[in-house]
Amino acid sequence: MEINFFFSEFNIFHLNKKKLRNNFIKIALFEGYSINVLNIILTNDKKILLLNKKFLFHNYPTDIITFNYCKNFSLSADIYISVDTIFYNSKKFNISFQTELFRVLIHGILHLMKFNDKLYYERKIIRIKEDFYLRLFKR
Numbered sequence: 001m002e003i004n005f006f007f008s009e010f011n012i013f014h015l016n017k018k019k020l021r022n023n024f025i026k027i028a029l030f031e032g033y034s035i036n037v038l039n040i041i042l043t044n045d046k047k048i049l050l051l052n053k054k055f056l057f058h059n060y061p062t063d064i065i066t067f068n069y070c071k072n073f074s075l076s077a078d079i080y081i082s083v084d085t086i087f088y089n090s091k092k093f094n095i096s097f098q099t100e101l102f103r104v105l106i107h108g109i110l111h112l113m114k115f116n117d118k119l120y121y122e123r124k125i126i127r128i129k130e131d132f133y134l135r136l137f138k139r
Helices: 017-030 045-056 083-092 097-112 120-136
Strands: 002-007 034-043 064-068 074-082
Touching (some): 017 034, 045 074, 045 083, 074 083
């Protein structure tokens, strides 16, 4: 089991990587999954925009792009997070940067577990799960 963090820019904020790793392991276990390899790449809007154009054919930045390599109930993925968008959204929703970052990471992990958010009821379910895990881990 590996959970790796990479910064495409310099690390300008503190991340408690050990706590995040432990929380991700618990989320996986609660949902009936294990973690094989998760690579979490913290980057900027420019890089996210390039990935979004190249792989998803969207011409805008987003907070997260996940490349899913999961097999059965074993999670493997490259998860790209735009620190710029996380920062912007944390201000927009008047929450801490760390809370917004953790919410987006939880959201990405839930997607790996086949939770979707295209339909209204799917968005409700995934939001309930995000809120549950945020409260559980007091972020």
